[in-house]
Amino acid sequence: MAENLNDPAADLMETAAPPPGILVSGHFRQAHGYQTHRSFGTKDWLITFTLSGTGHYWLDGRLQPCEPGDIVLLPPGTPHHYATPEGSVWEFVWAHFMPLPHWSEWLTLPSEAGALHMIRIAQQSVRERIREAFQRMIRDSLDLDYYRSRLSLNAMEEILLLAQQAEARVKSGQMDPRVEQVLSHLSQHMKQRHSVEELAAKVALSPSRLAHLFKQEIGESVIDTLLRLRLRQASRLLEYTTMPIAEIADEVGFHNPFYFTKQFTAYYGKSPSQYRKEARKSAADESH
Structure with missing residues (x-):
């Protein structure tokens, strides 16, 4: 829980932020004395994930410690100061990023303006998966190749999804294993026809x-x-x-391409062909 303390950020030099871009990431291991201070925040999102040791965040004079397994998300324009406290070596991975449009549903804003959003990852297997995703993202983001840059964005998306899933489970309690089994079955067998009766039989309900x-x-x-x-x-x-498009429709379980187009347009607000055209134009713009 955050504590009210004297803010050590007073009168500190401003720390430069990376130039705004799609994605900039890295891996730090910093002893006491390391600190970052940005009184006006940054123009992009910032995410950190603590691997070992302890870090301290100060916002509006309030202290928020972060420990191994803690993800911290800071929206654009959020003033912040973070540092390694005395007696610790803080190891963490980080990324500054501009969200892709469909990421917005996974970026939960704090309830208080100017506050950070912390997500505690309790499960060791999920922590390890997030760490591996960060490693891939950092490696791929350093390459100027268009495909590697897209892979780094895929890794960022995976991290946000895992964080959102972990938070959802904390809020609602652990997901019922029978529901989890049904979800897994649906995602792995999208092409097949399904009924509630058939799925219920699989989980004995x-x-x-x-x-x-x-x-x-x-x-x-x-x-x-x-x-x-x-x-x-x-x-x-x-x-x-x-x-x-007709082949994609069949691949994901729509055996009538006209029905697929109708449903896709209702969900995304544009037809499959228009969605593809805009996605390709965006990719072409990013590669130049």
Whole structure:
């Protein structure tokens, strides 16, 4: 919990921020004496993930320690000061980034203006996966190759998704393993036809009990979730492959391409062909 302390950031020299860009990242291991002070924040988002030791953040004179497994997110324009406290060596990975449009739903803003947002990753396996994603992101972001830069963005997206998933589980309690099993089955077998009856049988529940439990845990019905999974996978195939639209529709479980186009347009506000055209134009602009 944050404590009220004298703010050590008073009268400190300003720390320069990296030039605003899509993604800049790194890995620091800093002893006591290391500090960063930005009284006007940065023009992009900042994320840090503590690997070992302890770091201290000060915002408006309030101290927030961060320990191994803690993710800190700072929105643009948030004044901040962070440092390694006495007696510690703070090892952390970080990234300054400009979110892609579809990341907005995973960037939960703090309830207080100017506050940081901390997510504590309790599960060791998830911590390790986030650490590995940061390592890939840092490595790929250093390369000027267009494809490597896209891979670094994929790693950033993975980190945000894992953080959001961990926070959602803390807020709602651990997800029921039967619901988790159904979700996993749907994501791995999108092309197949599914029914609540068939899915309920797989997890030894009645259809009505599964429908109720799933809506309670996920916040939407099984069918709505399957539709969302299919459409999001379709958007990735449109963006990153040259597969024909009818083939993409079939690949994600829409056996009628006209119905696929209708559903995709309703969800994304643009047709599959327009979505692909805009994604390619954006990629071409970034590569120049």
